[in-house]
Amino acid sequence: MSVTEKLLALHRVDQKLTGLKSRLRQAEAYLRQQDTILSEIQKTHASLTSQVRQLEATVHNDQNEINAFDDRIAKLRERMQTASSSKEHSALLTEMNTIKADRGLIETRAVEALEQLDALKAKLAEIDAQRLEREKVRGVAAQDRDKRHTDIAEKVSELEAERERVLTEVPPSAITAYNELLELGLDDVMATVEEQDRRNKEYSCGACYTHLPVEQLNILMNRGDLTKCPTCGVILYLEQDLFDSITSDAEKKRKRRTMETLD
Ligand SMILES: [Zn+2]
Structure with a gap:
């Protein structure tokens, strides 16, 4: 996890x-x-x-x-x-x-x-x-x-x-970050990443709807380290469906490339 x-x-x-x-x-x-x-x-x-x-x-x-x-x-x-x-x-x-x-x-x-x-x-x-x-x-x-x-x-x-x-x-540093947001009295201290356009790698924060740098998506896709929205500060996460769908797309691309190389 x-x-x-x-x-x-x-x-x-x-x-x-x-x-x-x-x-x-x-x-x-x-x-x-x-x-x-x-x-x-x-x-x-x-x-x-x-x-x-x-x-x-x-x-x-x-x-x-x-x-x-x-x-x-x-x-x-x-x-x-x-x-x-x-x-x-x-x-x-x-x-x-x-x-x-x-x-x-x-x-x-x-x-x-x-x-x-x-x-x-x-x-x-x-x-x-x-x-x-x-x-x-x-x-x-x-x-x-x-x-x-x-x-x-x-x-x-x-x-x-x-x-x-x-x-x-949960690691203590993540608890601290989470509690800091709780103390601010936010309704939701965590928000999903929303996909706008996969091809152009456009994603936004589910809390403030601001465009997210692609690096943040990459962190969530790879190690899943604590990632905050640079604009509103909520902790971001990916819904499992979106994660699976992006993963399977990447897998297909990888396979296609392998096939092309083999041709
Ligand atoms: Zn935000």
Whole structure:
């Protein structure tokens, strides 16, 4: 087996693994999306809760102030009943009117705050409902992720074991080259050589479709050493059919030449 063939065996296993895990990856991405949405909802929830608490405290303080005004008004009323002169009565009345005006301002503020509080509480209830709903969706997404994980677990561990076996066959320098391409995040780290025109020796890279120098085809045809596309850098390989067909053509040519020499 040539280095290229060994790498191809590794690549085939990796392709199977990627294919097998693709539905799991989708489920994981969906779950992450739900987590993001849920965390946004929770942030809004926390902010609304803190606004509600502040406003409740304001309303409570206003209520205390109003109660204090009411006490003072009740006391002034008592004093007015026992006022010894009309001058004292009139002074007490002025004081009471001032207090009533102040009380009115606080009451208006408290009513507004209460209205605001009702609106905030309604919004909070809405967010609560959204949170519950989203938690359900997240729960289903997590179950789905787990199920997909379980479904493929056995096959994945089989393939991983196979990968380990295949890996022991590949020379370390080729593994390094292969891993470097994997780390670049390429979809396919290996690509076939595609034949455009055999007579004119025109071949191209199956990944970037760029014309390949004939030397690279020769390396793959002969020793099968690690060969990269000079343009996009993927590791090249020949499909067995193409390899066989080129070999048999070359064989025919060789025979024809022998015959011609014999004539
Ligand atoms: Zn290429």
